[in-house]
Amino acid sequence: VYDRLPDELEVEADGPLRIVRLNRPDELNATNQGLHRALADVWPLIDADPEARAVVLTGKGRAFSAGGDFALLEAMANDVEIRTAEIETGRRLVLNMVRCRVPVVAAVNGPAVGLGCSLVALSDVVYMAASAHLADPHVAVGLVAADGGPITWPLQMSLLLTKEFAFTGDRIPAERAAAIGLANHVVPDDEVVDAALAMARRLAELPRQAVEATKRTVNLHLERAVLATLDYAMAAEHATFGSDDLRANLERMRR
Numbered sequence: 001v002y003d004r005l006p007d008e009l010e011v012e013a014d015g016p017l018r019i020v021r022l023n024r025p026d027e028l029n030a031t032n033q034g035l036h037r038a039l040a041d042v043w044p045l046i047d048a049d050p051e052a053r054a055v056v057l058t059g060k061g062r063a064f065s066a067g068g069d070f071a072l073l074e075a076m077a078n079d080v081e082i083r084t085a086e087i088e089t090g091r092r093l094v095l096n097m098v099r100c101r102v103p104v105v106a107a108v109n110g111p112a113v114g115l116g117c118s119l120v121a122l123s124d125v126v127y128m129a130a131s132a133h134l135a136d137p138h139v140a141v142g143l144v145a146a147d148g149g150p151i152t153w154p155l156q157m158s159l160l161l162t163k164e165f166a167f168t169g170d171r172i173p174a175e176r177a178a179a180i181g182l183a184n185h186v187v188p189d190d191e192v193v194d195a196a197l198a199m200a201r202r203l204a205e206l207p208r209q210a211v212e213a214t215k216r217t218v219n220l221h222l223e224r225a226v227l228a229t230l231d232y233a234m235a236a237e238h239a240t241f242g243s244d245d246l247r248a249n250l251e252r253m254r255r
Contacts, residue, residue: 005042006038007023008023009021009023009035017197017204018049018052019058021059022059022064023060027069028061029063029066030068030070031065031068033082036072036115041092043093043096047096047099053204054102054103054203055102055104056107057119058106061110064108064109064110064112064119067116070254084238087234087238090115090147091234094148095226095230099223101212103200104122104123105123105126105196105197106119106123106127108127109129109132109193111132112132113136114136114137115148117135117149120134121156122152125196127187128174128178128183128185128192129174129189130188131189133172134177135171136149136166136169138166139167141250143240144233144236144237144240146230146237147233150233151225151226152225153165153166154225155225157180
């Protein structure tokens with residue numbers, strides 16, 4: 001069933017585990033249209049997979065995800081139809097991931113920036129490589145951050161820290177991320193995927209109904225926060241894709 005997904009996302013079945021890998025390693029797993037759609041579509045497929053008991057989410061190569069692909073950002077800035085479609089894809093991604101019954105263990109094997117940072121924020125247990133970092137630079141380039149951090153971070157850390165990191169886009173090193181509640185564990189770089197797999201296997205061996213209902217109980221808090229903010233945030237992000245600030249930053253990046 002996962003074969004229908006674009007090549008930019010790989011799903012491997014390992015018994016009751018589903019290992020989901022962002023698969024644009026040469027581009028540091030930056031999100032193009034194919035990967036964006038795949039990340040929205042994969043969660044209902046996993047949800048409907050009767051054998052799936054836990055997910056490990058990671059990136060191929062040396063990054064988890066470098067955020068939005070430059071070509072996609074330019075297309076969204078210049079084409080309102082593409083912008084509208086991608087904003088809706090982002091909305092589906094957030095809601096589908098929040099509502100997925102299967103626990104998601106993130107193995108943050110390298111930088112997790114922009115949408116990559118959002119995927120980490122929407123996961124259930126987070127392992128970070130010691131050299132990895134989180135960052136959400138939406139505001140710094142002229143965009144509203146609508147698909148993760150500012151929506152979920154207030155449930156994970158303080159409002160003050162949420163605003164600082166959302167405003168500035170500053171890097172959050174792995175140890176700091178764990179200290180402030182954005183990650184569960186920091187492990188040596190070459191152990192991060194194995195550590196996440198070990199946790200996923202542990203979750204898969206626990207009583208299924210109890211695990212899934214407990215995740216849903218906790219995520220009802222998250223879903224209420226998402227539903228309270230998502231439509232406004234998405235509309236605001238849509239508007240900022242047409243801003244002079246973003247266009248000026250894209251022009252600088254093009255050089």
